[in-house]
Amino acid sequence: MRAWLLTKVLVAIAALIATPVLAAPKSSKGTAQEPKKDAKKETKGEKADPRVWVLARGEDTIVLRFGLPRAADPVFAVACQPGAQLIQFTVEVASGKVKAGDGVALSLAAGKRRLELAASAFRGAADGRVVVEAAVSLEGRVLDLFSEGETLVVKMPGASDSYPLAGAKAKLPDFRRACLIGR
Template identity: 65%
Template sequence: MRRAFLLGLLFSLAVLDHSAAAPAKPAAKPAAADARTWAIVKAEDSYVMRYGASRVPDPLFAVACQPAAALLQFTVDVPAGRIKAGDGVAVSLAAGKRRMQLAATAFRGAGDRLVVEAAVTLEANVLDLFASGDQLTVSMDGTREAIPLAGAKAKLADFRRACLGAS
């Protein structure tokens, strides 16, 4: 089932829970450093450039290409809330001066999370989004998350070559 395969790739973005937290104790340890990085993985006939913690099956954000199908797919992982499985979701991606508006659909993900995914035709100019600006801003359903692009820029040439062939 194609949908199951694509969901197995789960390239996602976690929307942080901004619920009220108890005040920190004076002797509290500093927060752990962000262990999320960009990586490229190959899965059957797809290549995935993902942003997340290593050894975690569900990255926070990812984009996958299927060269044979000329398809580029974005997936965003979000907690259950106002978005329900089956809902249409408008997703905005922005980096530097580049902007993309995507029509996405929400599906059930792992646990109580949802996966929002959108697909576009695989074109070189779409991948240019990852070379623009210092961060990728993902907006949907009243939420906004910024993802650093420094690591993506380092991987982009390899991802572009895998998706589009030698250029």
């Protein structure tokens, strides 16, 4: 439970830190550029996913999180604690089959890489949501999960979701460097 609370605090810090990072890039004339729109999505009438990957640093923890900009709670986060040699995965899902207090088989897959974890479920911030959390030893090959494929697929009993990895791949070198410092 203590690790979950630490993750929640770091995620809130990440939301505050992320604000300037998410600003539109400026052109050489000093004005903000319009973001490019995805033509395929517009022609189908679908809206682009507003969630983004953000890298945030706390005192002794680095968090790579995926969620709405400035939101306190991401839908997915991976936090590394170099001092403790731990990496923690956190995903928030609709409660469905998973209830607070349950042990959960959590599967993360991207490209040809797969990571199977034993996780625990906790009550989420919103009604009908749970936070599923797993921690493993900090190793570089665990981080390779984010460099494979285009999508991270997260599965557990009664729930499955996928997250685009394009934004995570751009932040992965900095995340890896910060996590594996001193190795």
